[in-house]
Amino acid sequence: MTAPAYAYEPLKQEDAPAQPAPSSARRRLGAFAALFLGTIAFSAIVFRPAAQIEDLIFHDAAAEDAPTLAQCAAPVVSAAKPPAPINPWASLTVDETSDVQRWLEAPERGLNLTRAQGSVMSDNVIFLIERHYPAKVDALAYLDNPVPELEPAKYARVSIHEGTIPAVKVYLVGPLPTSEETTMRELTEIYHRDIPFNARSYITGDELPQMLGKVIPPLADAMQELFNGSARGLPNDTFVASGSAPFSYDGEFRRMWISWRRNAPGPWLHPIGFWQYVDMSGTDPEEWKILKVVYNKQVFDSVDDFNAALKDGTLVRSHHDSNADVSWATRKPSGPVRDLEHLPGPRSVSFAGLRFRIDRKTQFVSWMGWSMYLGFDRDMGLNFWDIRIKGERIIYELSPQEAIAQYSGNDPLQASTAWLDRHFGMGKSVRDMLPGYDCPHEAVFLPATTHSGLGSVRVERAICIFEQDSGKPITRHTGYLAGEFGAVKGYTLTIRSISTVGNYDYLFDYLFHLDGTMEVKLSASGYLQGGFWEPSQNGYGGRIRDSSMGNLHDHIINYKVDFDIAGVKNTPVNTTISQEVVHQPWFSDDWGADVTQGLITKTFIKNEDEALLKWPANFQGGFSVVNQAEKNRWDMPRGYAVHPGMSPIHNTVVGSRRMLKNANWARYNMAFSRRKESEPSSSNAWNMNLPGAPVVDFHDFFDGESLEQEDVVAWINVGMHHLPQAEDSPNTKTNIATTGFILTPLNFFDSDISMEMSNAIVLTAPLNPGDPFTFDNYGVDLGLTCVPAAPAPFEYTPFKSFDVEGKQMPYGSMEDVRKDAEGYHRIRIEL
Numbered sequence: 001m002t003a004p005a006y007a008y009e010p011l012k013q014e015d016a017p018a019q020p021a022p023s024s025a026r027r028r029l030g031a032f033a034a035l036f037l038g039t040i041a042f043s044a045i046v047f048r049p050a051a052q053i054e055d056l057i058f059h060d061a062a063a064e065d066a067p068t069l070a071q072c073a074a075p076v077v078s079a080a081k082p083p084a085p086i087n088p089w090a091s092l093t094v095d096e097t098s099d100v101q102r103w104l105e106a107p108e109r110g111l112n113l114t115r116a117q118g119s120v121m122s123d124n125v126i127f128l129i130e131r132h133y134p135a136k137v138d139a140l141a142y143l144d145n146p147v148p149e150l151e152p153a154k155y156a157r158v159s160i161h162e163g164t165i166p167a168v169k170v171y172l173v174g175p176l177p178t179s180e181e182t183t184m185r186e187l188t189e190i191y192h193r194d195i196p197f198n199a200r201s202y203i204t205g206d207e208l209p210q211m212l213g214k215v216i217p218p219l220a221d222a223m224q225e226l227f228n229g230s231a232r233g234l235p236n237d238t239f240v241a242s243g244s245a246p247f248s249y250d251g252e253f254r255r256m257w258i259s260w261r262r263n264a265p266g267p268w269l270h271p272i273g274f275w276q277y278v279d280m281s282g283t284d285p286e287e288w289k290i291l292k293v294v295y296n297k298q299v300f301d302s303v304d305d306f307n308a309a310l311k312d313g314t315l316v317r318s319h320h321d322s323n324a325d326v327s328w329a330t331r332k333p334s335g336p337v338r339d340l341e342h343l344p345g346p347r348s349v350s351f352a353g354l355r356f357r358i359d360r361k362t363q364f365v366s367w368m369g370w371s372m373y374l375g376f377d378r379d380m381g382l383n384f385w386d387i388r389i390k391g392e393r394i395i396y397e398l399s400p401q402e403a404i405a406q407y408s409g410n411d412p413l414q415a416s417t418a419w420l421d422r423h424f425g426m427g428k429s430v431r432d433m434l435p436g437y438d439c440p441h442e443a444v445f446l447p448a449t450t451h452s453g454l455g456s457v458r459v460e461r462a463i464c465i466f467e468q469d470s471g472k473p474i475t476r477h478t479g480y481l482a483g484e485f486g487a488v489k490g491y492t493l494t495i496r497s498i499s500t501v502g503n504y505d506y507l508f509d510y511l512f513h514l515d516g517t518m519e520v521k522l523s524a525s526g527y528l529q530g531g532f533w534e535p536s537q538n539g540y541g542g543r544i545r546d547s548s549m550g551n552l553h554d555h556i557i558n559y560k561v562d563f564d565i566a567g568v569k570n571t572p573v574n575t576t577i578s579q580e581v582v583h584q585p586w587f588s589d590d591w592g593a594d595v596t597q598g599l600i601t602k603t604f605i606k607n608e609d610e611a612l613l614k615w616p617a618n619f620q621g622g623f624s625v626v627n628q629a630e631k632n633r634w635d636m637p638r639g640y641a642v643h644p645g646m647s648p649i650h651n652t653v654v655g656s657r658r659m660l661k662n663a664n665w666a667r668y669n670m671a672f673s674r675r676k677e678s679e680p681s682s683s684n685a686w687n688m689n690l691p692g693a694p695v696v697d698f699h700d701f702f703d704g705e706s707l708e709q710e711d712v713v714a715w716i717n718v719g720m721h722h723l724p725q726a727e728d729s730p731n732t733k734t735n736i737a738t739t740g741f742i743l744t745p746l747n748f749f750d751s752d753i754s755m756e757m758s759n760a761i762v763l764t765a766p767l768n769p770g771d772p773f774t775f776d777n778y779g780v781d782l783g784l785t786c787v788p789a790a791p792a793p794f795e796y797t798p799f800k801s802f803d804v805e806g807k808q809m810p811y812g813s814m815e816d817v818r819k820d821a822e823g824y825h826r827i828r829i830e831l
């Protein structure tokens, strides 16, 4: 037994149990703590500027006899030992993409490629060069026997906007690095139709500004008159536009609604109530035109009709205060400082050093029995591979698939918006995190590199990893017999990445717990896609300012969880809890012989026809995955259960033509399908623009195949019904706009493995009345203390860009960065 010297506030003497006399060091610490607390209390009464607070705490003369503490070891992360020296899912490096670019540009490929910068739509331009993940059978063979001969060959997936056809084509190129053995072929097996050119995403940010520059000038005078502002392609333009999606129903056309906003911080919250429907089909910008103009519920089939109505006085004008203050939409602190808020808040410190390990070369992480490889792609960002607990693989792949946001409103843009954010690139939208704000100051950051037709972008702080005290014991009990009284401390490891897609910020969190539980969380922040408020919008959202509102929308995010529970052959299980009345012989007449009670029913989900699932009412039951052939010590099939986290919803609006078949997964809470190399994902970058004829229709995965003892994939949804309110202004809050699911061992082990932890205490009651309780802390002194290094001064580093040849490019202007980052969520006219 050890008696650590804690610096907590001692109990009042009269209540305190008899304790061994504290060591002199402990007594001094107690005095120091009391002084510290007194100092804080004093500062509550007499406000002191922050600069003086440090003096009070650290240089007060009365504290001079405080113990001299050693400096803590620097929080350097220890090296991990990955099971294989190569991460088979690692992103391509900048050099590898340049190699593929050169190979594709060689005349003998016959692709007739043009570099993106300065290209026109009728050119053939590379949209994306990215890692193509190896076949599972090859990756598992390599992990089982990580010798160089079994290392899966490296392939790239290349998407090209072939304006000469026009169509989007996807090719498989490899093996890499390029050599005489390298070949290319069209990759058709994972996409279930041709990809129409009209469904393409953007390579440069030029297309929409130039489109506006072509079609908007005839409206510029009207905008000046009606809204007292300008959109003329000048540096001092007071309005910017944004576009809606989907662009197309089945690829036949490419059209979007344009909405105008004030060019001020948080433009998304300053709509002015003016819309155009624009046709951008095909490859010839000369053909692009405005199809409709909408203003104050009046619809015009041409710009000329609209301008004529304005001129002849028949246009019914709406109220618009173009001089209204817009400063409320910034993030600058406002309002009075709360009591003690001039002090920095608590900060967690690993006094004994970081307890997780990272192998930076392979982006492999291990912590407390968990281990995993990280991957990162343009479409959906951070993903996880070969997740193991205590050396046993439980998940082959865990990756976000798609994030939808489907809106409602009494205006053309909100009512037609159905984002599938994969189109924009969750990975492409990752920016450097803010140390100390986005992640605790001790977090270790990892970089990510994404590619596009313009080159590569490397973000140094793309991913953060940190361990935290969960603030509660994972188990505890107060008891009186030997061995039943104590607690195991709760700790979690979090791996986080944040994507800012135009106005919105998505926080992707993956939390690992000591008992083998894993939590997947998604939180949203950033700016609402604000609407123009007027009373007829009342059923579609909430007013947040004089003429601004937030519109009703659902966020649904889909994750792929490729379980491998004690092997690849698994079976999904549907568990229900029902009520029964049962007659029992042991009850007598006083209560009657019938008893009413609950009953568990477990049924295997035998095939894909039964595998599109919703949570049962009142959550009476749930879903899990087991291996029928592998039992724990108690003869129970080993498994993992899926538990709903906060806000376990599915999509509300079903059947809209704007999301008819391109996000069919969102109709359910989860689904199980047979894993196939030809069904790697529930979505892709083009589904957004093809609701009527998607490249991947999730329902096609479900064709009655057996799921019993097969390689099974769970597709799990999380989300939020977002009913915006005044408190979404200026930004949506991550505490409420949050959702997730939990994966937890289900008879996978023989008992709770967190009982292995040594960060635990067991108390023993005294034999003699009045004697103290004794305790064992298993050699882990939670009171270990030292002087931690001060956190590094705050810094923010912009990303690094490389051209397609792999040369680092000079930093562009913030306007260029912004154009690329905000895409068509904020479009400035360019003439």
Ligand SMILES: [Cu+2]
Binding pocket: 524, 553, 555, 722, 732
């Ligand atoms: Cu929202």
